[in-house]
Amino acid sequence: MVNRIKQFFIQIGELSYFSSRFFKETFNLPFEFKELLRQCYQMGNRSLVLVVMTNFIIGLVLTLQSRPTMIQFGAVSMMPNMVGISIVREIGPVITALICAGRIASGIGAELGSMRVTEQIDAMEVSGTNPFKYLVVTRIWATTLMIPLLVIFGDLIALYGSALVENLKGQVSFQLYFNTVFDALSFGDLVPATVKSFFFGFVIGLVGCYKGYYSKKGTAGVGIAANSAVVMASLLLFVVDFIAVFVSDIFYEI
Amino acid sequence: MTKTKLENLRLGIFVVIGTVLLLFAAFLIGNRQNMFKKTFEISAIFKNATGLQNGNNVRFSGINVGTVNGIEMVNDTTIRVKMTIENSMRNHIKKNAIASIGSNGLVGSMLINIAPGEGSSELIVPGDELQSLSKIGTQDMISTLNITNENAALLTADLLTVSKALTEGKGTLGRLLNDTILADHLQQTLKNLKQTSESSNTTMGELNRIVRNLDLEESAAGVLLNDTVSGGRIKNIIQNLENSTFQIEKITLDLNTIVGDIKGGDGAIGYLSKDTILVNQLDRTMRNIEQGTERFNENMEALKHNFLTRGYFRKLAKQKKNEEKQ
Numbered sequence: 001m002v003n004r005i006k007q008f009f010i011q012i013g014e015l016s017y018f019s020s021r022f023f024k025e026t027f028n029l030p031f032e033f034k035e036l037l038r039q040c041y042q043m044g045n046r047s048l049v050l051v052v053m054t055n056f057i058i059g060l061v062l063t064l065q066s067r068p069t070m071i072q073f074g075a076v077s078m079m080p081n082m083v084g085i086s087i088v089r090e091i092g093p094v095i096t097a098l099i100c101a102g103r104i105a106s107g108i109g110a111e112l113g114s115m116r117v118t119e120q121i122d123a124m125e126v127s128g129t130n131p132f133k134y135l136v137v138t139r140i141w142a143t144t145l146m147i148p149l150l151v152i153f154g155d156l157i158a159l160y161g162s163a164l165v166e167n168l169k170g171q172v173s174f175q176l177y178f179n180t181v182f183d184a185l186s187f188g189d190l191v192p193a194t195v196k197s198f199f200f201g202f203v204i205g206l207v208g209c210y211k212g213y214y215s216k217k218g219t220a221g222v223g224i225a226a227n228s229a230v231v232m233a234s235l236l237l238f239v240v241d242f243i244a245v246f247v248s249d250i251f252y253e254i
Numbered sequence: 255m256t257k258t259k260l261e262n263l264r265l266g267i268f269v270v271i272g273t274v275l276l277l278f279a280a281f282l283i284g285n286r287q288n289m290f291k292k293t294f295e296i297s298a299i300f301k302n303a304t305g306l307q308n309g310n311n312v313r314f315s316g317i318n319v320g321t322v323n324g325i326e327m328v329n330d331t332t333i334r335v336k337m338t339i340e341n342s343m344r345n346h347i348k349k350n351a352i353a354s355i356g357s358n359g360l361v362g363s364m365l366i367n368i369a370p371g372e373g374s375s376e377l378i379v380p381g382d383e384l385q386s387l388s389k390i391g392t393q394d395m396i397s398t399l400n401i402t403n404e405n406a407a408l409l410t411a412d413l414l415t416v417s418k419a420l421t422e423g424k425g426t427l428g429r430l431l432n433d434t435i436l437a438d439h440l441q442q443t444l445k446n447l448k449q450t451s452e453s454s455n456t457t458m459g460e461l462n463r464i465v466r467n468l469d470l471e472e473s474a475a476g477v478l479l480n481d482t483v484s485g486g487r488i489k490n491i492i493q494n495l496e497n498s499t500f501q502i503e504k505i506t507l508d509l510n511t512i513v514g515d516i517k518g519g520d521g522a523i524g525y526l527s528k529d530t531i532l533v534n535q536l537d538r539t540m541r542n543i544e545q546g547t548e549r550f551n552e553n554m555e556a557l558k559h560n561f562l563t564r565g566y567f568r569k570l571a572k573q574k575k576n577e578e579k580q
Contacts, residue, residue, distance in 0.1 A: 034258075041261040045268050149272030156275060182282045186309075190283060194276065 011232075018210045022140055025133050032138050039142035043104050044149060050103060051096050051150045052157045058095055059087060059158030063165040076170055077180075083162045084181035089189050092155035094241060097200035100147055101233040105208035108139055109229030112212025113222040121213070136213060140205035147201030148194055192248030199240050207233040292341040293320065294380035298353040303333045304364060306355055311365045312337045314351075319343045322366060337366060350375040354387040429533045436537065440513050443540055446547045448506045453554050453570075455499045460566050462492055 063083050070076050112135060115121050124131040159181060166172040208229045215225035285291075303325055312320040320343070324336035339347070350371030357364050368384065378384075419425055423432035430436065465488070557563060 037262055037265060038258065040269075041265040045261075045264050048268065148276075149269060152272050152275045152279070155279075182279075182285075185279075185283050187280070187283055190279060 014214070015206070015210055018213070019206055021132065022137060022206065025130070025137050026141070028130075028133065032134050035134060035138040036141055039138050040146055042107075043100070043142050044146035047100055047103055047146075047150060048153060051099055051154045054095060054099050055092060055154035055158040056161040058091060059083070059161030060165055062086070062091065062158075063162040067165070067169065079166055079170070080162070080172070080177050080180035081184035084159060084184055085189060087158045087162070088155055088185060089193055090241075092158055093151045093193050093197045093200060094237070095158075096151045096154040097147060097197065097204065097237050098234060100143070100150065100201075101204050101237060102230055104143055105204045105211075105229045105233040106226045108205065108208030109212040109215070110222055110226040112136075112209060113215035113225035116213065116215045117217060117219065117222055132213075136209045139209055140202065143205030143208075144198055144201040147204065148197040151194070151197040151200075188248075188252035192244065192252060196241065196244040196248070199244060200237055203236045203240055204233050207236060293338045294341055294344065295323070295336055295338055296347075296378060296380065296382050296384060297334050297336045298366070298384040298386045299328070300333050300335055300353075300355060300386050301331055302355075303335065304355050306335060306364045306366070310363060311358070312339060312368065313365055314339075314343060314347060314368045315370060316367075319368075335366065344377060344379075347378045348375040349378055349382060351378070351384055352387050353384040426533050426536065437513075439537075439540055439544075443544050443547070444506060444510050444513060446544065446551070448503075448510070449574075450547050450550055450554070451499060451502045451506055453551075455496075455503065456566075456570065457554065457557060457563070458492070458496050458499055460563055462496070464562055465492065 063079065066082065067076065067079065070079055070082070112121075115135070121131045121135070124134065159178070163172070163174050163177040166177050167174060211225045211229035211232065215221045306322060306325060308322055308325065310322045311318050312322060320337050320339035322335060323338045324334075326334050326336075328334050335353075337353075347368060348371060350373065351368050352371055353366055353368050355364060356367045371385070420428045420431060423429055557567075559567075
């Protein structure tokens with residue numbers, strides 16, 4: 001038990017050290033720009049379909065589920081406000097980040113883990129390439145930059161799904177729906193959510209890279225690295241979300 | 255390498271679209287808050303801000319034209335509300351426009367309504383102060399409604415007691431409604447009254463004729479009647495008597511209908527109800543009237559046997575017997 005708690009703190013410490021190393025290496029020229037673009041493509045474009053599908057369904061289902069309750073209150077006309085705000089503020093970023101944690105963090109974990117296991121990382125070091133710079137910095141930057149964009153797409157699609165339900169069930173035109181949504185939204189909703197999603201991206205990349213980079217030797221280590229990367233990234237996402245909501249409340253009073 | 259180029263192209267499209275969407279959303283939101291339009295500022299003084307906050311909408315004749323951007327206390331009864339209005343509205347809002355605080359629906363947020371004033375006036379310029387109108391707030395409305403409600407409750411309670419008393423047969427009206435014997439009595443009384451008045455009418459007519467016939471005879475009555483002055487007077491008196499009998503007849507007819515109405519329950523006499531003594535008194539009075547009319551009847555009977563009128567009444571007696579049998 002004590003060992004477990006100790007292990008937990010060791011992990012936190014290692015993660016902190018890992019992230020501080022990331023910031024140090026980021027500002028060390030030269031920057032691996034080509035590799036960054038490649039990773040951005042891998043993480044951004046390749047995740048788009050997944051994100052779009054999940055968010056579309058979430059928007060659809062959220063509207064379908066909350067409609068009966070809103071009808072009971074006679075507040076169906078408030079549906080766009082409610083769904084719009086909840087998607088933009090919370091559901092869009094969190095769902096997108098979780099999906100990406102599943103897809104990207106595990107991918108990074110497995111990729112770097114297998115590189116570690118097959119001693120490719122050691123080989124890089126020997127050959128004079130900085131593996132941290134080439135592998136870790138580019139990946140973390142890629143996730144940090146791509147997740148917010150994916151969140152924007154996801155939000156839009158989720159709102160579209162919600163508008164579709166309203167349009168079919170409540171005869172609300174798309175124009176009216178989006179007018180109401182943007183009436184209800186303010187910068188206090190959009191800005192914290194966008195800032196938050198940068199941190200989500202950072203967390204996903206960081207945890208994925210950390211788990212992969214320090215993967216245990218042996219083939220089993222790769223699996224463990226991929227698995228624990230997803231678990232830890234998802235967990236950390238919620239912690240970050242919690243902190244972000246607290247901090248944004250200070251800047252934008254409700 | 256070609257593969258990388260294609261990837262980069264796709265990535266570029268993805269990034270550009272994402273960024274444009276983000277900026278577009280930001281623009282739309284900012285647009286709603288009049289951040290990118292040219293605006294000017296006006297203000298209005300209110301006594302009570304009734305929950306207005308910064309950012310609430312300002313409407314001119316129902317169109318959103320701006321937002322509230324400042325609420326400051328000038329002193330304990332004046333609150334200055336500053337409003338940012340779209341520049342294009344400078345051609346429409348006039349100096350005599352009236353600002354009032356309203357709410358967007360029953361549970362919606364507060365907003366300022368600017369209504370155009372009557373008559374013509376100059377156009378507004380930045381920094382102007384609009385006239386304001388303090389509307390009755392929802393709270394006041396509800397308190398007024400509350401008083402009305404309480405009154406209605408009292409009223410219905412009163413009505414309830416009244417109707418209860420009526421159905422239980424308390425009070426004059428209740429007795430009248432429920433006591434069938436009394437009603438019968440009343441009807442009988444009125445019938446008697448009618449008969450009496452009829453017979454008195456005929457008696458008077460007969461008397462009139464007799465008096466006319468007596469006219470020039472040399473008897474005491476004749477002498478009395480030859481005196482034209484007193485004769486005229488007596489004539490007058492008799493005339494009056496005749497009139498009054500007609501009126502009595504009318505009154506009894508009216509009474510008859512009234513009693514009919516009361517019996518039918520159409521009367522709306524109301525609140526005198528709880529006085530049961532009055533009923534007893536009425537009862538007694540009616541009985542007295544009955545007795546009185548009976549006596550009057552007797553008197554009339556006596557009159558019938560008078561030598562002067564005996565002849566005429568014999569004829570009538572047969573008719574009357576027939577009527578009573580019926």
